[in-house]
Amino acid sequence: MITQCNECLTHKELLVLYDIASLISDSRDIQKSLEKSLSALKNALDLGNCVIYKLEDEQLSICASIGFNKHQKNISEYKLGEGATGLAAKSMEPVVIANIHNDIIFLNKSGNKNNETISYIAVPLIAENNVIGVIGANLTKSTKIDFEQTVRILTIVSSLFAQYINSNMSITKEKERLEELKLYYKMEWDSKVHNFGDIIGDSEKMQNVYKVIERIAQSEVTVLVRGETGTGKELVASAIHKRSKRNDEPFIKLNCAAITDTLLESELFGHEKGAFTDAKETRKGRFELADGGTLFLDEIGDISASAQVKLLRVLQEREFERVGGSKTIRVNVRLVAATNRDLEQMVKDGEFREDLYYRLNVIPIDLPPLRKRGEDIKLLVNFFLERSMLNHKKRVSITNEAMSKLMSYPWPGNVRELENTIERIVLMGNEDGITAEDMMLLLPALNNEKASEKHMQIPFENKTLDDLEKEAIINALENSGGNLSEAAKVLGITQRQIGYKVKKYGI
Template sequence: MSSSANILVVDDELSMREFLSILLEGEGYRVDQAECAEEALEYFGRSSYDMVLSDVSMPGLGGIELLSRIKALAPETAVLMITAFSAADEAVEAMKLGAYDYLSKPFKVEEIKVLVKKALEKRSLLVENKRLKEAVMERFSFSGLVGKSHRMQEVYDLIGKVADSMANVLIMGESGTGKELAARAIHYHSPRKGAPFVAVNCGAIPDTLMESELFGHTKGSFTGAVSDRAGLFEQAEGGTLFLDEIGEVPLLLQAKLLRVLQEREFRRVGGASSLKADVRIVAASNRNLEEQVREGSFREDLFYRLNVVQVRMPSLKERPEDIPVLVEHFYKKFALWSASGDIITPDALDALFNYPFPGNVRELENLVERCVVLGSRVITREGLPHAVRDYRIPSPPANELFIPDGGLDLQAYLDNLERKLLVQALEKCGGVKKRAAELLGMTFRSFRYRLAKFGMDDE
């Protein structure tokens, strides 16, 4: 645990607070002081703490009750209780409620130093274990796919329906929309979840090596084949093989891939016998495969074999209402501190709504990671990259609509216009939503729905 941990000292005696603060700051910790439990809880409403040192006996709310409330607000926060009396009953109660340890005054300075260090180390382990458990759970759930929008609910429903079958699935969507996450969700919700999930980016493999990568090879089948080697189909036996960027597979290999889908068997390069392929195929592409079929660069029969069920991943600009949820998700993923209160300012969120995100969810994830790495406990507009905070959707002159030479994203343009009108209506009506709805000629229910669409409904 870093010595820059945040610690809150709670004691009604000023001399004790000062003594502990000087001692802990001397060890490199950041320290705040509270003279009562009520003030300590106010601190927790504004900030987060890695550890609390609290007296048991204080006027008003007692130390045991404070401990209980802290554990409800921030379970990972380490708590060390201090008392001027040797009270075994209180010690037992404190330990039951989750206190790390219990000290009686007078105590030795070195004893405090050692206990604080050990408590923070234990907290660090608990936080890391929690992160690991959440990462494991993410593999086996939809949690990797984040979003509450209608478009994402449709994706979740379709994945849930198709997961139990053996049907081939084709996932379509722009780069950065989460196609591999969708493929993993299909696998981990299927009866094959205990078997391997093997992913390969077909666009990253040279054409000359792709057949060997997929089907394996035998010793001596080509220069450099010094031993037999299992391909990806064998590695995924009993599980799922995810073929990302399937549109990059050359035509000759498409024919061999089609045979595997039809016959459920294949041969290694240089092999004389066929091997069974008990593998479910999930393919993905950010290209228009139907257009490739018309152009003759993708086999029509392979397309229909793969396209038994199609899952279309929406771009981020098609689900802007998910931006606040995604920001929170990625912030918690990358932050090394416990988040409390707002993690992004309204004007920063407005900049994100305004930006088209050509890199989709992946670009937003990288943006949040950048902010966290630069130490932003609250994401502000000033902390965003210039390309995001300075982006402006071209606005037409008054009473005139036009399309810029470079074109425009119609949905993003309309969403931005709608959001600005909602904000203006609220400003004109002093924040009274019913009056704002009337000003825009819509029902209150419809107005609330549109606010929620852009993450602007705080009720």
């Protein structure tokens, strides 16, 4: 009885299913475990060539096979609906070719057909209601099971393979995403010059900003943060993300002004290999990296007309194509944009799309300049002072007279300029205490009485953001003797940015 049982087909099927389940659950090399599984299936049921095709971009190519050489693997590719293999993938149903020698649906691209082969059966691999591939097998003259039995066993096996391949794909995709995020955050960390920590300020104007953040953080609306350079727009975007439902997902940033027009679209949407001269490999853009999370686009007013059109489409349709690609990619991203420019005037001048402006300006948050935040200056001074002393292992104190000088200065570079100034004070200041006279030397703008008076006389209430920025740059250049590098340091911006601004305002 035992001998007869071992010979029965059902027992063989159970044994091969057990072998396959063991092989795919105890291996990290997907190709080897699939090939061993196909070999077990072929030998147990006397099948002919066995093959697993993987579906990518509507193209079926061999993932694992038994009985195919390298050349046959390369040429055995099928489009959806092409031949018996492609038809099985498209219809999501098994396809049986009873006689491969007189059925035109059997294309035999591999050239593997011989006199021993009689039939071919293709069964789709389905995971989460999606076709991810096809398993195919030949029935030969020595095969002892019929079409119905073969379809049954291949359907069971296809379910095991589909789950195994799908899980492996998900793990690989997640590893790639984490590696990309790791690389992105490393680049952010390496290139980051200013790190303000959390938002600091108790003034009424900042309290109003906090209230808006708390109200809109949990929603999915697009936010436009407005304010002068150095007021902390990135910190506001980060605060919104941290308090949102997406706080466990990526927070991705991009300064649109720091990238040329030709590279901006590639940074935003990614590019395919060979899309342009330096595109040596496919690369995901910031939108794909931020999928599920929040994307912060700083200096949004500086993007080109072409990028504006593509950005509008993403906001409307939640989809885009990489540069040089045709595949549509869908993303779920919350956008927080920021600008120091007068977008309304840019719309009137035809420099910025009106429909994009309204898409971005759903919830506006206006950040006050540092000169209008009163006692917040003292809070920020003490915060940066403590941190800088810790970094440089040096104790420095600021006298009340010196603090008054800091409080009276208009800070055209806002918080960023304040941070740089405090670091200079710690590095160059006297450990016995910074006096008002010391402060005049450490903050050159204060040392120029005429320049200081000019700062104080600026009628801010009647100026646009562009006017204030232009005057701040002019003052910084005058105080630094026309040295762009020194002026950029005073304002807390890069030399590239000040060069762009000088050209923009015709200074």
